[in-house]
Every structure is written in structure tokens, then in C-alpha cells.
Amino acid sequence: MAQRWYLQSYALTREADDGPHQGFALRILAHHGMDTGHQEHTVDLADAALAQVRGRVPAPTESLFVVCRARALSGAGSPRKALAVAGRARALAESGAGTAGWDAMWGAAAAAVDSHTAAILTRLGDHAGAETHWASAARHYRGTEHQRIAALSTAAEGRAQCAQGHVERACATWGRALDGMTGIRSTRTRQAVITLRSDLARLRRRGARSAQALDDRARVWLHETA
Template identity: 65%
Template sequence: MNRQPNGPLRELIRESGLSYEEVAREVRAVAAESGDSTIHTSKSNVAYWVRGTPPRAQTAQYLREALARRLGRSVSSGDIGLTVLDDDSAPVDLGLTVEGDPVETLRRLGRADIERRSFLTTAAYSVAAAALPLGAADDAHARTRRALRGGVAGEQEIRAVQDMVAMFTAIDERHGGQHGRSAVVQYLTSDVAGLCRARFRTARQHDDMLSVAASLAYLAGWKAYDAGETGLAQRYYLQAYALTTEAGDLPHQAFNLRILAHHGMLSGRPDHVLQLADAALARARGRVDPVTESVFVICRARALAAEGRYGTALAEADRARALAERPGTADAMTGWASMWGAASATVASHTAKLHERVGDHPRAERHYARARQRYGGTEHRRIASLSAAAEGHAQCRQGRIEAACATWGQALDGMAGIRSARTVKAVGAMRSALAPLAARGARPARELDERARLWLRAST
């Protein structure tokens, strides 16, 4: 069958200034970033696409993202001459929006997640979508109010969902993101989605339900991220933001903007990160207590460092620490912010990462140790163990091998029974650092490496 040349794709590649070989390389890079090792695009493949042979649906997503990053704007399926659906009901862009009805979007997103649809499980992080909240109108709350339907709900239903969110979050922190993941998504897309469109006794109660639903949507995204599914996590985070926008909850909006900023940094895509962090801090300032404000300030510090502004970043970290440790506050965070650990622990952990980035390993070690101490004895077992793993790397980089092995051993102890792609990655990094030491015959390194090997075999 003769196919028509794909003119839109040819013109877009020409506009990008990339050669076919460079396009292929960028497509492979986006795929690898998404955890997809099955993509081996070559310049010949790109030539076939331009001649009219369409790529697979998943490859088309990576192609769009690669071109969008180069062009600095969103690229749709139509822009590359394709109409790509995962099937008749699920567009591949599902969830990459902050407009429309976030409840209905979450229903469809959750259903596709539970079915483990490939267009989500290997979805790429979208740089263009990261900027969507920055363009949201301030009066979105007024524009997105909808008629409520169904039975009458009230404070009891809100408290019940809050209790469920707290329980799911505690399980996530103690046992890892893959415990109860499908239960969280199912509960979000059935019970909670229904309550978001129920008829409440007051408009305030409806807004409170939307806000607690946003916390659950964020948790679903966090679980996706903890499984290494970065693109899917971003879609849940965007819908969490959309729910807080519909609720008119500015502090909670700020928290979700902070989440989106950190997600960009964790994904290795600093585009828009500082703008998101600035927007988060602007909405939080004056609306939250000083302790809660500290987590927004330390987010901005990390975003400044991502742009190479290290001096300003370290000054912001000092300001965050002063806010988090004000006398008499005792980590008095409230509501949605308090479920993810003490502010002083969060600030210490992110401050350690700043010092690590500039190569100041003694200070990084001290702040990781402080974070581990603050997380220790709480339900936040995963992050305490990850802090210990990072502390061990800081010790190793100073040549303190025995101390590093002891700290890494404590990290492995804490990771027992945790199901998380992040802990697997941390133990893999631990083994990489131990390899040259074990090869030189260092007994503590050999023994710990064997423990780590057995842990990885049991966990994967």
C-alpha cells in the first residue's frame, strides 16, 4: 500500500533543526528516561515516519516529547501528522491537563492505571505539561464550580476519607509505594470520585472534599513515581493541582505546585522548576504557619541550585532551617503537609542534597544524619532508610569506609520488607560504590556487598 508522506512531521523536524540521526537519539533518550528499554529508534526509522509509515503509539509519544523539548512548546499528535489513541477510549494525553473536569479525568486515568495500560506505564515526563499550572487563571475556582448531584454528604464523609488517606499514607511510608497501590487508585476513582460530585450541605464542605481528594491523587502519583513511572506520576500530580484549584484552596494549591517542582528536579528536567517553586512560595506565604512555609522555602533553594545559583540556594536553605526550627513550634505542621514528615526532617534532607551537589560531603553527611534522626522512630521508615543510604555515600566520598559500611548496613536493616523502586535503586548505587572496595579485599565492603546482593535478589 502506498502511503502519503507525512508533511507535518517533516516540517516540524525541519523547524527543530535536528537531523534524523539527532531526532532518533532524542527519542531514545526520552524512552530511556521513561524506563523503556525496548526503543531502538534509528535515523532510518525517522525517515520511514516522514515517508508515511507511522511509528508505534508509544514511540510516537516519545517523538512528540523529544520535539516539544527542542521547540520549547507543546507538540500534539496532530502536529506530527498522527492521530494516536491507545484504544478507542483512551487518548495518550490523558491527564496532561489542568483544565476540564479533574474528577472525570481521574476516573479514566485510574482505570487505565489499574489495567496497566502501556501508554501510561511507560509515559514520558512532559516538559510542556510541567508549565501548565503556571498559566492557570486566578479565578479558576469560580469558573470550574459545577452543579452537585447525588445524595447529601457532609463532615462524616470528609473525615472518613481523611482517615483513609492517613492510613494509606502511613502504609506507603512504612512498606513502600507498591503496597496497596491498586487499592489507593480504586478507592480514589470509585468512592472518592463519587463523593467529589455528591451534593454537600455547604459549599465549604464540598471544597474540603475536593481538597482531601487532591491528597489522595497526590499519593497515587507518589506511588507511581516510587514504581519508576515518572510520566504517570506527573499526570496524577496535575489532577491533584486541578482539584485544589477547583476547591479554591490556595495553600494546598501551593503544596501541589511544590510537588510538581520537585518532580521536575527528580526527573532530571529543571525546565519551569524555579517558576513553579516561586509560584508555590507566593501562594503559601502569609497563608501557612512558619514551619509549613519552610518546606516551600527549601523547595525554592533546590530549584535555585538546579539553575546553578548555589550561593542564593544555600542562603535560602538557612532561612528554611530557621523557619522549621523556630522556638516553640515543634514541627507544628497541619493537614495535608504533616502527613509527609516533620518539616525539620524535610529541610535537613534537602539541605544535604544541596551540599552534596556542590561537593561539600562533610556538611551533606551531617544534614543527612539529622534527617535520619528526625525521621527515625516514626512511620517514615522508607525515607529514613534512604537518608541513611545517602549518608553512607557522603561518608564513603570522604574515605571513611568503615563508617559508610556501618551506615549502609543500617539502611539495609530499615529497608527490609519495603517494596519500592527507589530503595532498589539506592541499594544498586550502594553496590556500585562498594565494588572497587570489595575488589581490593576490604572485608566490611565484601560482607556488606553480599548482603546488598541478597537484598536485591529478594526484592526484585
């Protein structure tokens, strides 16, 4: 159903002969394919989206399309090529000013580039690099209206720390993520806390006290937001 509406929005942008918005709709379709696990057309969609906006929108806006292509390449089994493309997206995000308007709905372009780069690095097993980029994304989002995305970025930062064996640091980071989720109810935040509890279960079995205390907080949070 979601795909049907995305395709309808794309049809309307074609009818209006609005190239940048055609690119926007195609980029959303590419991300939808990645989110739902249907990777077979995501690289083509990302390439088509980028072709519609290249040189026609401010550099920070273009960076969102370039990093979308990077994520698509990563999902298609080319993570190292994806990382090089993500580097170009970062350069674009930092090289100019201004936005196309609609791209600001999800916060600063640099934050989105950081988030997607972190996901690519996680796929490569570079958890230290992923931690750095998740932390940077959280800093960009913190203090803005994007509290939910800031909290999700912080939760992902904690997971990267956990993957490196930094148990105490991960628990402290996850605690900040739970703080940031106060008053938020969404499917993604609930899934993030469920995943957090799954990671904590392994840490509890190793006798980590901080893990037990945090798991209690996470359990209460899930109960209160049910």
C-alpha cells in the same frame, strides 16, 4: 501521566479557590520536574507555590516551600544561593509549631529541610556537611512510620562518608540502612541498594574486607526483594 494528574489536582484547587492547596500542588509539580530532570520551570513553580502559602500556613509548613525553592535553585545552577535559601528554610522549620495537616505526610518539616540541604551540599562537593544533614534527617525519621525514608537517609549518609574516604564508617552506616530496609519493597530502596553495590565494588577492588561482607548482604537483599 503523573504530571497530568498533578495538573488536574492543581486545577481542582483553583476551582475551589484554595490558595494553600494551590501552593501544595505547585510544589509537587516543582519536585516532579526536579525528579524527572526537567529543570526549566522548577524555579518558577517553586516561587509560585511559595507565594500562595507565605504567611498563610504555620512556619514549619512554609519551610517546605522555601526548601523546595532552594532545591530548584540548586538544580538551576545556583547552589550557593540555594544554600542561603535552605538556611532560611531551617530557621522557619525550627521557629514555630503546628502544621497545615497535609504536610505531615512525609514526617517532620525539619527532616525534609535536612534532606534537601544535604542534597544541595552534595552538589557543592561538601560531603562532610551533607553527612551531617543526612544523619539529622535519619534521626528525625527513625522510630516513626517513615521507616523507608529513614533507611534511604541513612544510605545517603553512608555515601557521603564514602566520598570522604571513611570506608569502615560508611560500611557500618550502610549496614544500618540495610537493617532499616527489612520488609520494604520500593523502587527507591532498590535503587539505593544498587547504588550502594556500585560504590562497594570500588572499595572491594581496594581490598576492603568490610565492603565484601556488606556487598554479600546487599546482593542477598536484592535477590529476596526481586
